[in-house]
Amino acid sequence: MEPLRIHQGLVFPLNRPNIDTDQIIPKQFLKRIERSGFGQFLFYNWRFDDQGNPRPDFPLNAPQYKGASILVAGENFGCGSSREHAPWAVQDFGFKVIIAPSYADIFKNNCVKNGILAIQANEEQVQIIMKKAETEGYTVTVNLEEQVVYDHDGFEFHFEIAPYPKEMLLNGWDEIGVTLTYEEKIKQYELSIR
Amino acid sequence: MQTPKTIIEKIWEQHVVHREEGKPDLLYIDLHLVHEVTSPQAFEGLRLNGRKVRRPDLTFATMDHNIPTRQRQVIHDPISKKQIDTLVQNCREFGITLADLHHPDNGIVHVIGPELGLTQPGKTIVCGDSHTSTHGAFGALAFGIGTSEVEHVLATQTLWQAKPKTLNVKVNGRLGTGVTAKDLILAIIAKFGVKFGTGYVVEYTGEAIRAMSMEERMTVCNMSIEGGARAGLISPDETTFNYLRGRRYVPQGAAFEEAVARWKALATDEGAIYDDVIEINADEVAPQVTWGTNPGMCIPVTANVPSPDDTDKPNEKEEIQRALEYMGLKAGQPISSVKIDHVFIGSCTNSRLSDLRKAAEVIRGRKVSPSVTAIVVPGSFSVKLAAEQEGLDQVFKEAGFEWREAGCSMCLGMNDDIIPSGERCASTSNRNFEGRQGKGARTHLVSPEMAAAAAIAGRFVDVRTFTAQEVR
Numbered sequence: 001m002e003p004l005r006i007h008q009g010l011v012f013p014l015n016r017p018n019i020d021t022d023q024i025i026p027k028q029f030l031k032r033i034e035r036s037g038f039g040q041f042l043f044y045n046w047r048f049d050d051q052g053n054p055r056p057d058f059p060l061n062a063p064q065y066k067g068a069s070i071l072v073a074g075e076n077f078g079c080g081s082s083r084e085h086a087p088w089a090v091q092d093f094g095f096k097v098i099i100a101p102s103y104a105d106i107f108k109n110n111c112v113k114n115g116i117l118a119i120q121a122n123e124e125q126v127q128i129i130m131k132k133a134e135t136e137g138y139t140v141t142v143n144l145e146e147q148v149v150y151d152h153d154g155f156e157f158h159f160e161i162a163p164y165p166k167e168m169l170l171n172g173w174d175e176i177g178v179t180l181t182y183e184e185k186i187k188q189y190e191l192s193i194r
Numbered sequence: 195m196q197t198p199k200t201i202i203e204k205i206w207e208q209h210v211v212h213r214e215e216g217k218p219d220l221l222y223i224d225l226h227l228v229h230e231v232t233s234p235q236a237f238e239g240l241r242l243n244g245r246k247v248r249r250p251d252l253t254f255a256t257m258d259h260n261i262p263t264r265q266r267q268v269i270h271d272p273i274s275k276k277q278i279d280t281l282v283q284n285c286r287e288f289g290i291t292l293a294d295l296h297h298p299d300n301g302i303v304h305v306i307g308p309e310l311g312l313t314q315p316g317k318t319i320v321c322g323d324s325h326t327s328t329h330g331a332f333g334a335l336a337f338g339i340g341t342s343e344v345e346h347v348l349a350t351q352t353l354w355q356a357k358p359k360t361l362n363v364k365v366n367g368r369l370g371t372g373v374t375a376k377d378l379i380l381a382i383i384a385k386f387g388v389k390f391g392t393g394y395v396v397e398y399t400g401e402a403i404r405a406m407s408m409e410e411r412m413t414v415c416n417m418s419i420e421g422g423a424r425a426g427l428i429s430p431d432e433t434t435f436n437y438l439r440g441r442r443y444v445p446q447g448a449a450f451e452e453a454v455a456r457w458k459a460l461a462t463d464e465g466a467i468y469d470d471v472i473e474i475n476a477d478e479v480a481p482q483v484t485w486g487t488n489p490g491m492c493i494p495v496t497a498n499v500p501s502p503d504d505t506d507k508p509n510e511k512e513e514i515q516r517a518l519e520y521m522g523l524k525a526g527q528p529i530s531s532v533k534i535d536h537v538f539i540g541s542c543t544n545s546r547l548s549d550l551r552k553a554a555e556v557i558r559g560r561k562v563s564p565s566v567t568a569i570v571v572p573g574s575f576s577v578k579l580a581a582e583q584e585g586l587d588q589v590f591k592e593a594g595f596e597w598r599e600a601g602c603s604m605c606l607g608m609n610d611d612i613i614p615s616g617e618r619c620a621s622t623s624n625r626n627f628e629g630r631q632g633k634g635a636r637t638h639l640v641s642p643e644m645a646a647a648a649a650i651a652g653r654f655v656d657v658r659t660f661t662a663q664e665v666r
Contacts, residue, residue, distance in 0.1 A: 016513070017509055017513060018513070028607070031231075031260065031271070032273065033234035035341075045628065050615075079389070102389065105393060106337075110340035110342065113342035163216045164354065176345065182211070186222070193222075
């Protein structure tokens with residue numbers, strides 16, 4: 001997993017609450033046994049019509065958001081299924097950071113495991129970025145170390161993140177590798193419950 | 195005297211392998227259930243790193259999401275077939291017990307776990323599936339995980355987990371006749387919203403919960419995740435122990451009685467404090483029907499479809515408007531005026547024997563409306579067999595239902611059972627998201643009784659008055 005410290009990127013605003021994992025990646029794409037290549041299916045039913053052509057009215061298809069790497073969305077983002085295909089699709093499409101007022105618990109966990117920073121901002125901050133991102137070429141910078149988000153225009157806010165996910169993201173650690181260093185503890189526990 | 199504790203805290207404390215400042219707890223996992231959709235990349239990860247499955251004996255696999263329900267051995271979709279075959283290979287390579295397509299233990303993962311007695315009070319249970327909360331009905335701490343966590347559990351039998359907050363959902367009084375566990379959980383989500391449980395583990399308490407059978411409790415806990423809670427559980431009691439006694443994977447004889455003594459001690463202590471408490475009166479709950487595109491968009495069958503004008507918030511207005519458009523409904527129309535094209539009775543929410551019995555009771559001697567296609571999909575081989583032994587299959591078939599083989603079926607459209615675009619389904623499943631049952635499909639979540647009544651009437655009807663009518 002790639003470490004994530006400071007990231008500057010183009011912002012794509014998706015102003016809808018309760019975006020569920022079936023919208024992020026519809027079920028017909030969950031049959032693949034690979035971990036990569038899911039970006040092409042991100043928001044599939046919103047991005048493409050029945051013939052598979054891009055819908056011009058879905059903003060992610062607009063040229064101004066090409067190359068966006070920061071996704072801003074409404075509350076309860078990623079609700080529904082535990083499918084990790086959802087963050088895989090988000091990441092494979094090119095997003096490294098999500099900013100939303102709240103997330104579903106499982107989705108948020110899945111993001112950390114894949115090196116995606118899911119920032120919890122307040123509703124007002126999210127709406128400000130949404131508005132600004134309507135302008136072509138709007139970028140923000142995210143500094144995970146300092147826990148701040150800022151733009152060129154003086155807009156800036158601090159965000160909270162627990163120490164453990166922060167450390168994981170900053171270092172891009174393989175969590176299993178870390179846990180296996182606790183082998184003795186796990187053995188002891190197993191002996192104690194026999 | 196010791197501080198009174200909730201069952202959530204008790205199970206948690208019993209499973210902490212390692213605790214240190216600034217880190218989540220390292221939690222031991224007692225049971226890992228595996229299915230074909232969320233596991234292939236996890237096994238691949240193990241292979242790439244030369245890792246083994248630490249405890250194959252605590253791991254149990256089944257296949258359910260991709261299974262065809264007409265002829266289960268014939269999988270037309272080559273990608274589905276590959277996913278199924280991959281699970282077979284992985285289980286063989288890593289030494290994991292698998293209830294494959296032809297195995298008598300096969301079924302939906304959240305139906306067979308309890309059926310086999312793998313699910314037990316006090317266990318920590320995980321599965322790469324959000325409806326793992328179902329197992330909480332037994333007083334287990336059970337929650338859904340992503341594929342990276344599946345790999346982590348396979349390799350280490352543990353997970354790093356931040357201690358969740360606790361929420362008591364207190365259900366006062368009793369449910370009325372014709373009102374089910376499904377209606378209760380839908381009413382809870384409608385009242386408190388689709389994220390009331392985010393960040394919490396929920397315990398359901400109160401008279402109505404105590405009065406429920408295990409299968410009803412499973413329906414309630416199953417949909418905890420639709421309210422945002424990864425886990426929802428119920429303190430075990432005699433109902434729990436009676437259900438488990440004699441099942442294959444529970445201790446037998448004297449050992450069972452010893453287990454019961456341990457399990458009893460898990461129940462939440464009198465006076466234990468939760469981080470939050472919310473309450474609902476069961477006797478005020480009517481049969482529910484969802485009208486929109488998330489499970490919180492839900493109203494009593496006697497009510498009218500809401501309007502964007504019902505709220506002042508621009509975001510909510512837009513959400514209601516978008517849901518009405520997707521669902522093809524008009525603001526203010528009675529939900530009972532909505533005609534349906536399909537009925538699906540099944541899924542990990544409502545496919546157990548008692549669900550099928552109750553639905554069969556509603557349709558006995560009646561006929562499915564000519565404009566409706568109706569299917570029943572038992573949750574497992576063993577549910578199907580038991581239902582056939584008591585003749586339920588005949589009741590369904592005579593009424594005009596299709597009687598299918600076990601699987602996830604129409605709950606999520608990963609197999610052949612899909613609702614065509616624009617058509618409408620009364621479904622006993624758990625999610626009414628856009629496209630959940632097929633692209634453009636319109637899903638209305640209801641109880642098995644309400645689904646059965648809707649199949650006969652061709653539209654939504656109040657099952658409380660419907661069953662009182664004479665069969666014509």
